[in-house]
Ligand SMILES: Nc1ncnc2c1ncn2[C@@H]1O[C@H](COP(=O)(O)OP(=O)(O)O)[C@@H](O)[C@H]1O
């Protein structure tokens with residue numbers, strides 16, 4: 001094909017339309033990561049013009065100090081990431097996926113497929129390293145994790161049991177430069193102090209009865225990787241002093257040893273407790289709290305993000321369907337209502353176990369309320385029977401299940417929309433919108 005000396009506007013429009021039809025909003029980069037073509041929809045998504053010749057890392061990540069996406073692009077690694085919209089505030093995210101172009105080992109260039117990942121505050125479901133959510137707080141956590149993963153900063157994850165603390169630690173490790181190194185997990189609540197010390201810091205031969213050889217601890221085994229200290233608030237005070245020493249000097253002294261051994265680890269810790277209260281009660285060292293909590297991350301309990309119950313239910317139904325023993329294509333409205341009204345003290349873990357139970361107990365393509373464990377459906381056994389009871393009111397049995405749930409929540413809160421929105425795990429605006437949709441205004 002002859003080279004066109006000047007740009008041909010009609011050809012550009014044709015290519016734009018072809019790319020938009022096949023790949024959606026996208027940007028074509030040459031092997032030097034410079035923009036050669038961008039669809040109009042890509043510019044609209046990013047919220048800024050995309051000049052030809054501009055470097056993609058600079059366009060997408062600006063001069064931010066942490067630029068994991070830019071670095072991955074520059075290294076020729078596949079990118080699958082969420083970045084804040086360059087032409088907007090940090091609250092709006094764009095999902096980026098890179099596809100190498102050309103058949104050889106060295107790509108001719110890259111196609112960056114872009115997708116609107118929604119405002120952090122919107123209702124859209126996002127996926128992040130094995131986690132699904134449509135909750136604004138969780139999305140914020142994912143954005144923070146993405147930003148800080150490649151630094152070596154110490155992270156403290158707080159959340160009730162089953163909220164995904166370990167998944168967050170895994171995501172940070174996988175997104176970090178230490179991903180090829182080990183991730184060592186140790187539960188500080190699981191062992192008595194003397195065993196825990198040796199588990200953490202190792203021991204020398206003869207340090208105690210049964211110490212038949214020099215044995216490295218988790219800290220040393222996490223060298224060049226990440227150490228995940230689960231339930232860190234349960235660490236006895238004397239070990240807190242040793243952990244602090246390790247964080248300050250980046251060395252460990254095994255039990256029975258005297259010489260410090262240098263270690264290169266990133267520490268992520270987790271707890272279900274408020275560390276500050278532990279400090280105030282004299283059970284936790286303030287200096288260690290500050291060391292561990294450089295970047296605090298809070299995972300809200302499932303009952304505070306009820307919108308996620310449906311999202312996660314769908315996720316686990318898909319997962320269990322893939323096992324092939326039973327195929328569930330439908331969730332009975334009463335079953336979903338029971339799931340949505342339960343309080344989930346065990347959070348996402350409990351929800352997953354509940355669905356696993358339901359898959360095993362029930363039969364056929366519809367998952368019904370009778371498949372669920374009794375404490376979810378038998379009124380009176382549940383700590384918070386809430387909406388289930390309200391559902392039988394004559395005024396609320398009409399219409400689709402959501403309308404009924406909304407009506408029930410409003411009944412329960414005597415028409416207070418703020419409280420009803422809270423109960424349903426919706427924002428006020430979303431509640432209002434849905435009320436209008438269902439003709440409840
Ligand atoms: N947002 C989420 N999306 C999907 N699965 C999740 C999510 N959060 C937690 N889980 C699942 O719930 C269970 C508990 O997660 P985990 O990270 O071990 O919680 P924690 O460490 O806080 O007790 C695991 O099976 C995990 O896969």
Ligand SMILES: [Mg+2]
Pocket residue numbers: 162165166230
């Ligand atoms: Mg855990």
